[in-house]
Amino acid sequence: MNDQDPLSFTHESVPVRIVLRAGAAVTATAEEARRLGLRRLLVLSGPRGADTARAVADSLGRLCVAVHPEARMHVPVEVAARAVAAARAANADGCVAVGGGSSIGLGKAVALRTGLPLIAVPSTYSGSEMTPVWGLTEHGVKRTGRDPVVQPRSVVYDPGLTLSLPVPLxxxxxxxxxxxxxEALYAPDASPLTRLTAEEGVRVMAAALPEVAADxxxxxxxxxxxxxxxxxxxSLGAATMGLHHKLCHVLGGSFGLPHAETHTLVLPHVLAHNAPAAPGAAAAVARALGTDDAPRALWELPRRVGAPRSLAELGLAETDLARAAAQAAGEVTVNPRPVTTDGVLRVLRGAYEGAPPGE
Incomplete structure (x- = not known):
């Protein structure tokens, strides 16, 4: 489905059970495990989320066979290998990933290698738990793919787990x-349902973030x-990723930039770059944000709460821009606007300098 042919599409849905309520992490996770027939669960987390992971593990009681708090950003292959070994050593029949994208990414890596069912208990807002997309980093290169086996069977959303997340993050x-x-809005394989979900997702999230910042x-x-x-x-779980995600994966996997902040800084510039080739998608984002300039609104939003303002602040060197642009351009397979190294470099430079999009 695209701007030119809105009635030509294919849509595929992966069954996922969702639980969203306060306190669900310790009241619903065990119930979800029992629904799936799981009896030996490995709980995965990062070091900073180990206390929360242990609270979830305690709520599982005898269903939990071990806690593995070794998740790291961008899922290095050696970290994934250790988690797979831990799952096999514990004779686990499933995993529970507790935390942000690093923990859920590690859970997906274990599922990819072992086929074990995954329960996700997110503590951030990225939404990666709702996609069949996996990522692994090896020798400074982040590889990604799609496989239904990594899609969590259940997702337990507990707003209490996110209370300690600092406002900028x-x-x-x-x-x-x-x-x-x-990206789902302008993906070539988007469907009417994907577009409805994506536009509503932008609207709900854009309305919620100022409320989180205020209180x-x-x-x-x-x-x-x-x-x-x-x-x-x-919405992204049912659509193909374009320039934005490929560029952010390069910046994270090859240059070590933090995931969420990188997405935040790059998105306004990619949207401005792609908007002329995807006017319908750009209009949908603008409607959801209640603005007539969606790239500018996305650029301003994090600036109000003290989030990083440029890729330079995140540690990217100016001398890295050309290499990152060339690498990303070589990895993009679909995008509404043709991808060139020069075009990607312009996007990168805007995000690197923190300039308003389109300037």
């Missing part, structure tokens, strides 16, 4: 989710942000 994580929806302790606002994450992630 909350907003960056939420804009990361919006990036999923934006970080609001469970209601945090719950609305998780609602937005679910919608945004679901």
């Amino acid at each position: 909350s907003v960056a994580s939420g804009v990361n989710a919006i990036a999923h929806a934006v 970080p302790g609001s469970v209601e606002a945090r719950g609305r942000a998780l609602h937005g994450a679910w919608l945004c992630g679901t």
